[in-house]
Amino acid sequence: MALECVAVLGWGDSGSRASGLVFNGVRNSNRTPRKCVCRGGFSGLSGDSVIKSADNQNTGKSSNVNDVPGKLCKDLISLPKPLTVADFTVTPNDGTKVRISFKGLPGSFSEDAALKAYPKCETVPCDEFEDTFKAVELWLADKAVLPIENSSSGSIHRNYDLLLRHRLHIVGEVQLAANFCLLALPGIKADQLKRVLSHPQALASSDIVLTQLGVARENVDDTASAAQYVASNGLRDAGAVASARAAEIYGLNILADRIQDEPDIITRFLVLARDPIIPRTDKLFKTSIVFTLDEGPGVLFKALAVFALREINLTKIESRPQRKRPLRVVDDSNTGTAKYFDYLFYIDFEASMADPRAQNALGHLQEFATFLRVLGCYPMDATL
Numbered sequence: 407m408a409l410e411c412v413a414v415l416g417w418g419d420s421g422s423r424a425s426g427l428v429f430n431g432v433r434n435s436n437r438t439p440r441k442c443v444c445r446g447g448f449s450g451l452s453g454d455s456v457i458k459s460a461d462n463q464n465t466g467k468s469s470n471v472n473d474v475p476g477k478l479c480k481d482l483i484s485l486p487k488p489l490t491v492a493d494f495t496v497t498p499n500d501g502t503k504v505r506i507s508f509k510g511l512p513g514s515f516s517e518d519a520a521l522k523a524y525p526k527c528e529t530v531p532c533d534e535f536e537d538t539f540k541a542v543e544l545w546l547a548d549k550a551v552l553p554i555e556n557s558s559s560g561s562i563h564r565n566y567d568l569l570l571r572h573r574l575h576i577v578g579e580v581q582l583a584a585n586f587c588l589l590a591l592p593g594i595k596a597d598q599l600k601r602v603l604s605h606p607q608a609l610a611s612s613d614i615v616l617t618q619l620g621v622a623r624e625n626v627d628d629t630a631s632a633a634q635y636v637a638s639n640g641l642r643d644a645g646a647v648a649s650a651r652a653a654e655i656y657g658l659n660i661l662a663d664r665i666q667d668e669p670d671i672i673t674r675f676l677v678l679a680r681d682p683i684i685p686r687t688d689k690l691f692k693t694s695i696v697f698t699l700d701e702g703p704g705v706l707f708k709a710l711a712v713f714a715l716r717e718i719n720l721t722k723i724e725s726r727p728q729r730k731r732p733l734r735v736v737d738d739s740n741t742g743t744a745k746y747f748d749y750l751f752y753i754d755f756e757a758s759m760a761d762p763r764a765q766n767a768l769g770h771l772q773e774f775a776t777f778l779r780v781l782g783c784y785p786m787d788a789t790l
């Protein structure tokens with residue numbers, strides 16, 4: 407079992423700032439990777455400089471790393487190395503695999519999304535969306551991949567609610583064009599199928615082909631579970647809508663490929679992590695926020711204006727009722743008492759938090775929003 411880690415990280419040269427930032431993290435070094443305890447200012451110092459300052463602290467004398475005897479030198483080399491930008495990159499450079507949690511069985515489209523983002527990752531299948539969050543929170547996984555919206559059926563509302571309930575940060579997005587295949591046991595032909603199992607969204611997106619076949623549709627949790635169920639129960643009258651990778655994993659045949667009604671059905675997934683990434687301006691970044699507003703005419707207009715005024719493009723807006731406080735009671739002496747739904751607004755906008763326009767827009771929004779949280783700032787997926 408790895409040790410729990412607390413690292414105190416120095417940013418820039420200021421000691422006061424350095425001592426202010428405490429986070430839990432995994433430090434990669436060129437020794438056996440493990441969670442480690444690192445304390446001290448790492449600000450802009452080379453490894454040698456750190457060795458020197460440690461030596462100076464012990465002896466009170468000035469020394470040069472080249473002068474120290476072999477034994478001491480060896481001990482010093484085994485000291486933790488200063489954190490570098492590489493420690494914050496998505497893929498460890500020592501060959502260890504990033505562990506990514508996803509909902510579903512191996513072969514599901516969510517696993518495809520994880521593999522698209524991190525081709526060498528180790529995937530961690532989970533039963534429920536909530537478990538993918540917990541896996542990261544409990545250090546069983548480094549990141550979670552979560553579908554958030556789909557070009558044919560829209561937002562996955564439950565996952566918006568989970569983003570708010572948990573404290574993970576959005577660190578990336580993945581857009582995946584799913585290729586839905588009709589799978590069956592080897593030797594079975596399409597006209598022998600009486601029913602087809604899959605995730606409801608895959609069944610809905612393959613409506614034309616399934617209607618032509620005249621089969622009954624059965625919902626299951628994810629596309630790969632459908633394939634696994636047909637294979638492990640040896641079902642000769644049942645097919646599954648799933649990926650080509652699921653066919654390979656569960657030993658099924660592909661009877662038809664690209665059976666979706668529209669040629670491109672895109673699912674957008676979010677990548678979540680315990681720590682946020684450092685926003686940059688040298689490539690396209692997106693920021694996701696959630697906020698609440700007071701009741702009143704034009705308040706949403708005013709909220710959207712903070713972005714329009716700074717020419718910041720919005721890519722998504724979603725509203726969800728506030729579960730804990732669903733109704734707002736408004737008393738008006740003229741019109742009486744009214745009850746309104748109280749909403750959370752989720753917005754994605756095309757700007758990095760390192761961009762002053764984004765900072766000013768959020769500063770402006772904060773002046774009248776009753777609650778505001780930045781869910782993450784992350785590079786846009788421009789691969790499709």
Ligand SMILES: O=C(O)C(=O)Cc1ccccc1
Pocket residue numbers: 509510513514515516517553584605607608627628629630673
């Ligand atoms: O069921 C799956 O394989 C999933 O990952 C959910 C899903 C279903 C259909 C399209 C994209 C994601």
